[in-house]
Amino acid sequence: MSKKPILEMRHITKAYPNVLANHNVSIKLYPGEILAIVGENGAGKTTLMKILYGLEKADEGEVYYKEQLVNFRNPSDAIELGICMVQQNFMLFGSLTVAENIVYQNEPHNGMFFNKKEAVKIVEAFSDRYSLPVDPNAIIENCPVGLQQRIEILKILYQNAETIIFDEPTAVLTPLEVENLLDTMRQLSNMGKSIILITHKLSEVMAISDRVVVMRDGTVVAKSDTNKIDIETLSFHVVNRQIMHEPIASPKIGKPQLEIEDLNLLSTSGKKILDNICLNVKSGEIVGIAGVSGNGQSELVECITGLEKYDSGTIKICGKPASNGSVYINRDLGISHIPEDRYSMGCAKKASVSDNTLMGSESLPSFSKWGFQLLKEVRKFAQSLISRYDIKADSELQKVSELSGGNTQKMIAAREISKNTPVLIANEPTRGIDIGATEFIHKKLIEKRDQGGCVLLVSSELSEIIKLCDRIYVIFNGRLHGEISRGKLDAKNLGILMLGGKISENA
Ligand SMILES: Nc1ncnc2c1ncn2[C@@H]1O[C@H](COP(=O)(O)OP(=O)(O)OP(=O)(O)O)[C@@H](O)[C@H]1O
Numbered sequence: 001m002s003k004k005p006i007l008e009m010r011h012i013t014k015a016y017p018n019v020l021a022n023h024n025v026s027i028k029l030y031p032g033e034i035l036a037i038v039g040e041n042g043a044g045k046t047t048l049m050k051i052l053y054g055l056e057k058a059d060e061g062e063v064y065y066k067e068q069l070v071n072f073r074n075p076s077d078a079i080e081l082g083i084c085m086v087q088q089n090f091m092l093f094g095s096l097t098v099a100e101n102i103v104y105q106n107e108p109h110n111g112m113f114f115n116k117k118e119a120v121k122i123v124e125a126f127s128d129r130y131s132l133p134v135d136p137n138a139i140i141e142n143c144p145v146g147l148q149q150r151i152e153i154l155k156i157l158y159q160n161a162e163t164i165i166f167d168e169p170t171a172v173l174t175p176l177e178v179e180n181l182l183d184t185m186r187q188l189s190n191m192g193k194s195i196i197l198i199t200h201k202l203s204e205v206m207a208i209s210d211r212v213v214v215m216r217d218g219t220v221v222a223k224s225d226t227n228k229i230d231i232e233t234l235s236f237h238v239v240n241r242q243i244m245h246e247p248i249a250s251p252k253i254g255k256p257q258l259e260i261e262d263l264n265l266l267s268t269s270g271k272k273i274l275d276n277i278c279l280n281v282k283s284g285e286i287v288g289i290a291g292v293s294g295n296g297q298s299e300l301v302e303c304i305t306g307l308e309k310y311d312s313g314t315i316k317i318c319g320k321p322a323s324n325g326s327v328y329i330n331r332d333l334g335i336s337h338i339p340e341d342r343y344s345m346g347c348a349k350k351a352s353v354s355d356n357t358l359m360g361s362e363s364l365p366s367f368s369k370w371g372f373q374l375l376k377e378v379r380k381f382a383q384s385l386i387s388r389y390d391i392k393a394d395s396e397l398q399k400v401s402e403l404s405g406g407n408t409q410k411m412i413a414a415r416e417i418s419k420n421t422p423v424l425i426a427n428e429p430t431r432g433i434d435i436g437a438t439e440f441i442h443k444k445l446i447e448k449r450d451q452g453g454c455v456l457l458v459s460s461e462l463s464e465i466i467k468l469c470d471r472i473y474v475i476f477n478g479r480l481h482g483e484i485s486r487g488k489l490d491a492k493n494l495g496i497l498m499l500g501g502k503i504s505e506n507a
């Protein structure tokens with residue numbers, strides 16, 4: 001590896017009105033290396049990358065690229081020099097083809113007209129060169145998330161990216177897609193591209209990075225070659241304490257609180273999305289739905305919560321028939337819900353933390369009297385969640401758009417868990433959350449179970465499912481393909497079932 005860094009950020013400081021997001025941060029990135037940046041939610045990782053990419057301006061400090069002092073006013077300036085960022089919310093046009101998206105803003109022309117044939121040829125050549133298979137003529141909105149990410153990568157390679165920033169790229173991917181992405185990163189680094197990877201999954205850091213930088217409270221607290229540090233030490237640096245895994249007691253199982261019989265959901269073209277689903281969750285139980293994403297789990301959650309109307313079947317919540325299509329009624333029957341996508345369904349970004357923590361509880365007597373909101377109580381409640389769940393916010397009046405991604409997720413999980421409903425539907429509850437907070441949310445879910453509540457946990461994290469669930473159902477192609485109880489759960493069996501294979505309970 002060359003001794004001269006391709007990129008150097010020196011003494012970067014960035015303050016927001018009430019928080020020092022970056023304080024005297026210096027990092028170096030060498031050509032062809034993969035540098036991992038890790039740290040707790042709100043540690044300042046995304047802010048640092050936004051400064052690098054021209055999305056934010058540092059108050060102090062300098063950025064050097066290829067030994068030249070640079071001053072990016074916007075991402076276009078960064079892209080021009082070869083620094084590209086794969087954003088977590090993909091920036092693709094859903095109704096256009098893969099090829100049209102990749103060549104966007106630098107299209108080949110035939111005279112005055114866009115040369116579609118040439119665009120397809122270019123994409124095929126890039127796709128071959130980087131071994132990133134795509135169909136240039138596919139429409140983006142029909143492509144699964146992992147494929148969309150591959151398209152984003154091809155797009156920045158077409159833009160001539162030399163330095164690539166990935167901010168939590170694996171949070172939304174299935175395990176197989178994660179493997180593919182890590183392979184792609186390795187390959188890009190072998191071709192001389194320099195990569196910065198932000199992730200909360202320390203196993204990914206260990207598997208792929210050359211060096212790792214740990215941030216906490218806006219500063220760099222540790223730096224190491226990855227092969228000189230082990231995962232326990234790294235995890236200690238991240239949270240500044242030992243993570244304790246407390247044993248989980250046997251469940252005290254009561255009556256069924258969520259009962260689903262013969263649930264069917266068809267697509268508009270008549271394809272079975274949910275195929276005769278039967279399941280139940282009893283009080284005192286955490287029941288998991290494991291599956292490769294896209295096999296019907298999102299739709300199942302939507303039917304239970306009332307977000308989607310199903311075609312036939314019954315759902316009972318706390319022994320009473322649930323409504324088919326009313327979120328309001330189903331919440332009233334005793335359901336709370338941590339949704340899969342924090343921004344599109346979980347919160348109102350432009351509203352305050354306090355307004356967000358009130359959502360779904362507006363008419364409770366503790367928050368409302370004679371039609372008026374009891375603002376003092378509402379704010380007190382938000383303050384208590386901020387402190388109990390250790391949400392990094394200036395105050396309960398801060399806008400959610402100003403919270404870091406993981407802290408927004410913590411706020412939503414806190415709001416839903418604290419509703420204390422008999423049934424909690426937790427869909428990817430720890431997505432984007434740091435290891436310390438994940439442990440805390442897990443503790444809260446177990447606490448809920450031990451107090452007689454029931455939890456339906458949908459997660460693409462097998463380790464989360466295996467750790468927490470008393471029973472799991474595996475979903476494949478809209479059908480439940482097996483039910484396994486705690487103790488019989490292991491990653492191998494789960495993997496077989498998740499791909500549609502069969503095992504016996506005694507296997
Ligand atoms: N626009 C903003 N206004 C005010 N504060 C902000 C703004 N953007 C970020 N912050 C604050 O800066 C701090 C660092 O946030 P940042 O998004 O960089 O964290 P992060 O390390 O990326 O966290 P996560 O792991 O949750 O994504 C947080 O306290 C956050 O609330």
Ligand SMILES: [Mg+2]
Pocket residue numbers: 045046047404405406
């Ligand atoms: Mg972030």
